[in-house]
Amino acid sequence: MESTNALECLxxxxxxxxxxxxxLLVQAGSEGMAVGELAGATGLAGATLNHHLNQLRQAGLVADERQGRVIRCRANYNRMNGLLDFLTDNCCAGSADVACAPRASGSCKETSS
Known part of the structure; x- marks a missing residue:
C-alpha cells in the first residue's frame, strides 16, 4: 500500500x-450487513449513514452488493489488511523483539521503557 492510499483509509x-x-462490518464477517441493519444498529439517519458509507467506499474499505431491494455492505478485508501491513511494516526496524510485535489479541497496550 502506498502512503496516499493509507492516508485515504486513515x-x-x-x-x-x-x-x-x-x-460493525468487520464484526459481521463475510455476510456483511444490510444498510437498514446498519441504520438500526447506529441510529444514524439515512442521508447521514449514506454520507459516511460513501466515505468508506471511496477509501476502498467498504464494498456493497445489491440483493434485490437490499444493499448489503461488507468490510474489504484485503484493504484493511493492507493498511495494517503498511502501519506495521518494519516494526521496530525489523527486530525480532517480541515486545515490539503487533498483538493479534486486539490489545493496544503501550510498553513502558
Missing amino acids: TALAHEHRLALFR
Missing part, C-alpha cells in the same frame, strides 16, 4: 461514526 476512519460503521 482519513475515512478518523470519524466516530465511520469507525463505528467499519467495526
Whole structure:
C-alpha cells in the first residue's frame, strides 16, 4: 500500500461514526450487513449513514452488493489488511523483539521503557 492510499483509509476512519460503521462490518464477517441493519444498529439517519458509507467506499474499505431491494455492505478485508501491513511494516526496524510485535489479541497496550 502506498502512503496516499493509507492516508485515504486513515482519513475515512478518523470519524466516530465511520469507525463505528467499519467495526460493525468487520464484526459481521463475510455476510456483511444490510444498510437498514446498519441504520438500526447506529441510529444514524439515512442521508447521514449514506454520507459516511460513501466515505468508506471511496477509501476502498467498504464494498456493497445489491440483493434485490437490499444493499448489503461488507468490510474489504484485503484493504484493511493492507493498511495494517503498511502501519506495521518494519516494526521496530525489523527486530525480532517480541515486545515490539503487533498483538493479534486486539490489545493496544503501550510498553513502558
